[in-house]
Amino acid sequence: MHHLPRCRAAGLGLVLTALVALPAFAQVDFTGEWAPLYHEDGPERLPGPELGDYTELPINAAARMAADTYDADRISVVPEYQCRPHGGDYSMRGLGNLRVWREIDPTSEKLVAIHTHLLAWDSERTIWMDGRPHPPDYAPHTWQGFSTGVWDGNMLNITTTHLKTNYMRRNGVPRSDKAVFTEHWTRHGDYLTVVTVIEDPVYLTEPLVRSDNWYIDPGQNIGVFGCEYAPEVPRPEGTVPSHLPGQNPYLKEFADWYGLPFEATRGGAETMYPEYQKKIAGEYHPPEKCARYCKCTSLFDCNVTSK
Amino acid sequence: MRALLQVYESVRLQRDFKMTMNGRLTVAHALLRAASPLLGTLLLAVALSFAQPPQINPDNVQLTMAPVQGSVYVLMGDGGNITVQVGKDGVALVDTGFAPLAPKAMAEIRKLSSGPVRWIVITHVHGDHTGGIAAMAKLGMTGESIGPPRIVAQSNVLNRMTGPQPNNGPKIPEAEWPNDEYFLPTKDFFFNGEAIVVYHLPDAHTDGDSIVFFRRSDVVSTGDIFRPGGYPIIDLARGGSVEGEINALNKIIDITVPAKYQEGGTLVIPGHGRLCDEADVVEYRNMLTVIRDRFRDMIKKGMTLEQVKAAHPTLDYDTQYGATSGTWTTEMFIDAVYKSLSEKKSASASK
Numbered sequence: 001m002h003h004l005p006r007c008r009a010a011g012l013g014l015v016l017t018a019l020v021a022l023p024a025f026a027q028v029d030f031t032g033e034w035a036p037l038y039h040e041d042g043p044e045r046l047p048g049p050e051l052g053d054y055t056e057l058p059i060n061a062a063a064r065m066a067a068d069t070y071d072a073d074r075i076s077v078v079p080e081y082q083c084r085p086h087g088g089d090y091s092m093r094g095l096g097n098l099r100v101w102r103e104i105d106p107t108s109e110k111l112v113a114i115h116t117h118l119l120a121w122d123s124e125r126t127i128w129m130d131g132r133p134h135p136p137d138y139a140p141h142t143w144q145g146f147s148t149g150v151w152d153g154n155m156l157n158i159t160t161t162h163l164k165t166n167y168m169r170r171n172g173v174p175r176s177d178k179a180v181f182t183e184h185w186t187r188h189g190d191y192l193t194v195v196t197v198i199e200d201p202v203y204l205t206e207p208l209v210r211s212d213n214w215y216i217d218p219g220q221n222i223g224v225f226g227c228e229y230a231p232e233v234p235r236p237e238g239t240v241p242s243h244l245p246g247q248n249p250y251l252k253e254f255a256d257w258y259g260l261p262f263e264a265t266r267g268g269a270e271t272m273y274p275e276y277q278k279k280i281a282g283e284y285h286p287p288e289k290c291a292r293y294c295k296c297t298s299l300f301d302c303n304v305t306s307k
Numbered sequence: 308m309r310a311l312l313q314v315y316e317s318v319r320l321q322r323d324f325k326m327t328m329n330g331r332l333t334v335a336h337a338l339l340r341a342a343s344p345l346l347g348t349l350l351l352a353v354a355l356s357f358a359q360p361p362q363i364n365p366d367n368v369q370l371t372m373a374p375v376q377g378s379v380y381v382l383m384g385d386g387g388n389i390t391v392q393v394g395k396d397g398v399a400l401v402d403t404g405f406a407p408l409a410p411k412a413m414a415e416i417r418k419l420s421s422g423p424v425r426w427i428v429i430t431h432v433h434g435d436h437t438g439g440i441a442a443m444a445k446l447g448m449t450g451e452s453i454g455p456p457r458i459v460a461q462s463n464v465l466n467r468m469t470g471p472q473p474n475n476g477p478k479i480p481e482a483e484w485p486n487d488e489y490f491l492p493t494k495d496f497f498f499n500g501e502a503i504v505v506y507h508l509p510d511a512h513t514d515g516d517s518i519v520f521f522r523r524s525d526v527v528s529t530g531d532i533f534r535p536g537g538y539p540i541i542d543l544a545r546g547g548s549v550e551g552e553i554n555a556l557n558k559i560i561d562i563t564v565p566a567k568y569q570e571g572g573t574l575v576i577p578g579h580g581r582l583c584d585e586a587d588v589v590e591y592r593n594m595l596t597v598i599r600d601r602f603r604d605m606i607k608k609g610m611t612l613e614q615v616k617a618a619h620p621t622l623d624y625d626t627q628y629g630a631t632s633g634t635w636t637t638e639m640f641i642d643a644v645y646k647s648l649s650e651k652k653s654a655s656a657s658k
Contacts, residue, residue, distance in 0.1 A: 065623035080589045084569050121568050138373055138383050140582045143570055165590045176627055202626045238557040240596040244604050
C-alpha cells in the first residue's frame with residue numbers, strides 16, 4: 001500500500017483549497033475607501049437642486065403637487081427633519097465619502113454581507129449576501145432599507161425594500177415608503193459605478209434610473225458626522241411649513257434662469273426622452289452666456305457663481 | 308338607519324336654530340348648511356361601517372405575533388392590532404380585535420405566556436378593537452387569576468358602549484363594557500416591571516381615544532389615531548375632529564424619542580398596519596397638518612364642499628393614503644375634514 005508523503009499531501013490540500021476558492025476570486029471585491037465623483041448632476045448633488053426643477057424625473061401628478069407645495073423651511077422648522085438622513089436610494093448621490101467592507105463567515109469563508117458607511121449622517125447599510133429573505137410587510141422601515149445582493153458575473157445586483165418615506169430630489173420631490181430600488185455595482189479598476197433603479201408605485205409612472213461614480217482613495221479618512229436637532233425658528237409646536245396650492249412664488253425661477261419652457265421643468269416620463277427635445281425645440285432659449293453653476297464638478301468649484 | 312337620520316336631523320335643526328337665534332349666519336354657517344345633506348350621509352356611513360363587525364371566518368384569518376421590543380409584542384391580522392405585554396405578573400393587552408378571532412388570538416398569546424391576562428386597555432370604541440373584550444377576558448383567566456382582568460378605557464368609551472347604538476343596533480352586553488374607566492388626562496399602573504401610562508387624547512379619532520406608553524420597553528400603542536396605511540378616520544359622529552387628531556399625533560411625537568438620526572428608539576404600534584417609529588408618525592402628522600392648512604384657507608375663502616372637492620386638495624397624498632372603496636374612502640375623509648373645520652369656524656364665529 002502506497003502512502004503519499006505527508007508534505008506532498010499537505011501541498012495537494014493547499015492546491016485543492018485554492019481551486020475551491022476560485023469562484024470567490026472571480027467575484028469583485030469592492031472593499032476599500034471610495035471618493036465620490038460629481039461629474040454627473042453636480043449642481044443637484046452638491047449645492048442642491050433648484051426649486052421647481054423636476055427634469056429627468058418620471059413623476060406623477062401627486063409627486064408634482066407635493067413638490068410644488070413643499071416649503072424648504074420645513075427642514076429647520078420641523079425639528080424631526082433636522083437630522084433626517086438621506087434615504088438609501090439617495091445616499092450614494094449625496095455629499096461624502098464611502099467605505100466598503102466585507103463580512104466573511106470565519107468557518108465557511110463565505111461572504112455573509114457587504115457593509116457600507118457614508119459620511120453624511122454616518123449612514124450605514126448592510127447588504128446581505130447569504131440568501132436570507134426580506135422581512136415581512138409588518139417589519140419597521142428604515143432610512144437605508146433592507147438590502148440583499150446577488151452576483152451576476154462581476155456585477156453585484158442589490159435589491160432594497162422597507163424604506164422610510166423620504167425625498168427623490170432634495171427640492172421636495174417625494175419618494176414613498178412603498179418604493180423598491182435595485183442597484184447594479186460594477187468595478188473597473190480604480191472606479192466604481194453604481195446604477196440605481198427606483199420603482200415607486202406612489203409617485204413614479206415608470207422606473208427612475210440614475211448613476212453615480214466613485215474612485216478608490218485609500219488615504220481618505222472619513223470623519224464623524226454628528227447631528228443634534230435644536231429649535232432654530234420660534235414657531236408654534238406642530239407647525240409644518242408648506243405653500244398653499246398655486247401660491248409657491250418660486251416655481252418658475254428655474255425655467256426662467258435656464259431659458260426652458262416651464263412645462264419642460266415639470267417632470268414626467270415624456271420629458272425624459274430625446275424625442276421631447278424636438279417637441280420643445282422652438283421654445284428653448286438658453287441664455288447667451290452661462291450664468292449659474294457654470295463649473296460644478298467638485299466641492300471646491302461648485303457654487304452658483306462658479307465660472 | 309331611520310333612527311340615526313332622525314337624530315342627525317334633530318341635531319342639525321337645533322344647530323340651525325341656534326345660528327338663527329344668534330342672528331349671525333356666517334359664511335361658514337351657510338357652507339355647512341349647504342353641505343349638510345351630504346355630510347349626513349357621511350355620518351351615517353361612518354356610523355354604520357363601525358357598528359357591525361364583518362363576517363369573519365377565523366379559519367381564513369392568519370394572525371401573526373411579532374416581537375416589538377422589551378416585553379412588548381404585537382398581534383396582527385384582521386381587525387385592529389393587539390398589543391401584548393408579557394412578564395412575571397402575567398399579560399397586559401391593548402385592544403382585543405374582533406370577537407370571533409379571540410380564541411385564535413389567545414392561542415397565539417399563550418405561546419408567549421401561560422400567565423393570566425390582568426389588564427386590557429381599550430384605545431377607542433370601535434368594534435374592531437373592542438369586539439373581543441368579553442371573550443379575551445374570559446379566555447385570559449387562569450388558576451392564578453384573582454378575578455377578571457381590569458378593562459381600562461376613557462369614560463367616553465364606556466358612555467358610548469352603554470348608550471344607544473348606531474343604527475338602533477342591539478345593546479352591548481355588560482360583559483363587554485370596560486370595568487375600569489378613567490376621566491382624568493392620564494391613568495397609569497405598574498405591571499411586569501414597567502410603568503404603563505395611558506393618555507387620553509381628546510376629540511381625535513373619536514372622543515374617547517387613549518394611547519398607551521410602555522415606559523421601560525419604550526413602545527407606544529396608538530390605536531387608530533395613527534394608521535399609516537390610510538387617511539385618519541375622523542369619526543365625527545363619535546366626537547372626532549381634525550384639530551384633535553393633529554394634537555394627538557403631536558402628543559405621540561412628544562412622547563417618542565428616536566435613536567441616532569431619527570430612527571428607531573421608541574417604537575410605535577399603530578391601530579392597523581406595520582410597526583413604526585417617530586419618523587413615520589412625523590410624516591403622517593405633516594400630511595394631516597398640510598391638508599388642514601389647505602382646507603382652512605379654502606373655507607376662509609368661502610368655498611363650498613363641492614368646490615373644495617373639485618380643487619383636489621389632497622391629490623398629492625391620495626396615492627399614498629387614499630382609497631376609492633372600503634370603510635374609509637378619500638371622499639369620506641374630505642367630507643369629514645371639511646365638516647370638522649367648518650364647525651370649528653362656525654363655533655368660533657358665534658362666540
